[in-house]
Amino acid sequence: MSQLRFAARMSRLGTESAFEVLAHARRLEAAGRDVVHLEIGEPDFATPDNITEAGIRALRGGATHYTPASGIWEVREATARYVARQTGVATLPEQIVLVPGSKNLVHFLLLALVEPGDEVLVPDPGYPNYASLVSFVGATPVPVAIRESNDYRLDVEELSSLVSARTRVLILNTPANPTGGVLAEEDCEAIAELAHERDLFVLSDEIYSRLVYAGRHVSPYSMPGMADRCVLMNGLSKAWAMCGWRLGFGAMPVALAERMDTLMINTSSCAAAFTQWAAVEAFEGAESDRAVATMMAEFRERRDVVVDGLNRMPGVRCRAPAGAFYAFPNIEATGWEDRALQRALLEEAGVAVLAGSAFGANGRGHLRLSYANSVPNLERGMDRMATFLREAARGASAVSGAAERP
Numbered sequence: 001m002s003q004l005r006f007a008a009r010m011s012r013l014g015t016e017s018a019f020e021v022l023a024h025a026r027r028l029e030a031a032g033r034d035v036v037h038l039e040i041g042e043p044d045f046a047t048p049d050n051i052t053e054a055g056i057r058a059l060r061g062g063a064t065h066y067t068p069a070s071g072i073w074e075v076r077e078a079t080a081r082y083v084a085r086q087t088g089v090a091t092l093p094e095q096i097v098l099v100p101g102s103k104n105l106v107h108f109l110l111l112a113l114v115e116p117g118d119e120v121l122v123p124d125p126g127y128p129n130y131a132s133l134v135s136f137v138g139a140t141p142v143p144v145a146i147r148e149s150n151d152y153r154l155d156v157e158e159l160s161s162l163v164s165a166r167t168r169v170l171i172l173n174t175p176a177n178p179t180g181g182v183l184a185e186e187d188c189e190a191i192a193e194l195a196h197e198r199d200l201f202v203l204s205d206e207i208y209s210r211l212v213y214a215g216r217h218v219s220p221y222s223m224p225g226m227a228d229r230c231v232l233m234n235g236l237s238k239a240w241a242m243c244g245w246r247l248g249f250g251a252m253p254v255a256l257a258e259r260m261d262t263l264m265i266n267t268s269s270c271a272a273a274f275t276q277w278a279a280v281e282a283f284e285g286a287e288s289d290r291a292v293a294t295m296m297a298e299f300r301e302r303r304d305v306v307v308d309g310l311n312r313m314p315g316v317r318c319r320a321p322a323g324a325f326y327a328f329p330n331i332e333a334t335g336w337e338d339r340a341l342q343r344a345l346l347e348e349a350g351v352a353v354l355a356g357s358a359f360g361a362n363g364r365g366h367l368r369l370s371y372a373n374s375v376p377n378l379e380r381g382m383d384r385m386a387t388f389l390r391e392a393a394r395g396a397s398a399v400s401g402a403a404e405r406p
């Protein structure tokens with residue numbers, strides 16, 4: 001049989017290590033091992049009942065057909081109202097595009113705006129799909145360091161030094177995966193100024209916007225003039241525990257929305273009709289905000305369990321994340337390399353976590369833990385990690401020179 005010849009662009013496409021580690025964990029579980037899952041970034045809660053019921057009602061009512069490519073008009077209207085409510089920016093339904101999962105917006109934006117050889121600024125550490133998709137379309141991802149010493153906020157001075165004549169797009173993520181960092185109002189103001197000055201288009205990924213632990217979420221889209229040079233990217237997956245429903249939404253200049261409509265026609269045709277109707281309930285249902293608040297309170301408790309647990313481990317220090325549901329502890333003082341520790345924790349301690357370097361070179365020396373898991377499971381995970389690191393430290397002082405170990 002002749003070998004398949006893949007297009008060169010396939011070699012430029014990366015992956016999300018969460019899915020790889022999950023597959024490894026599932027193999028161990030199939031062999032009878034018990035694993036605490038702290039790798040996957042998916043809320044463990046059920047979708048709030050009122051939203052599920054709205055989806056079922058829509059299906060029974062015949063929402064089983066294609067819809068317009070950018071979404072059902074009434075749903076685009078409800079989404080525009082939601083965006084306006086959350087950001088304070090008057091937003092028209094014509095500016096809204098609904099997609100089957102928000103990550104489509106990253107791909108579509110790059111296809112629409114970026115030429116091969118252009119540069120795109122991406123957070124490092126950051127959500128791995130950004131750099132992967134930038135490379136996929138033939139452009140160059142330029143990492144913007146996100147530092148623990150800056151409380152995982154982006155340093156705007158450093159950012160501005162990275163803008164070149166080839167820079168087309170700046171990708172922001174607040175609250176951020178994997179660090180839990182959030183942009184402050186002054187950061188957003190300075191970024192907006194830079195975007196205007198250097199004619200940058202901004203993709204602002206705000207999928208975790210409802211998950212902020214102190215103060216309020218500040219949207220770069222809400223800065224003066226930014227709605228004209230920004231895609232606000234958001235979706236149902238995280239705030240309403242709806243990852244499997246697959247619905248993302250973007251607010252953007254109308255001319256770009258029209259191009260995204262064409263991209264939708266050529267790819268998915270549309271997001272699922274019943275999912276779109278469920279979104280209206282998520283945005284406007286009387287029970288929905290209460291459900292989000294209940295989940296948020298639970299996430300706060302879980303965050304504290306994980307951050308306290310991590311800070312008690314030898315060689316580990318962890319800042320309390322300001323948003324999202326990820327902890328990003330520094331593990332340099334354990335002496336472990338992050339990928340080796342990821343593997344050892346899974347195989348020897350039964351705890352699935354991710355190496356920080358899977359999120360970019362600046363993530364080295366860290367782990368990412370998702371605390372979208374129950375408090376008892378998180379406590380089990382913390383106990384296992386603490387025991388493992390204590391024993392490994394004891395072993396290391398007794399036996400020197402073990403491969404990969406401190």
Ligand SMILES: Cc1ncc(COP(=O)(O)O)c(C=O)c1O
Pocket residue numbers: 041100101102103104127173176177205207234235236237243247248
């Ligand atoms: C920062 C970030 N953006 C986007 C996504 C994708 O979300 P969706 O389910 O809407 O495709 C994720 C999922 O983990 C994420 O962490």
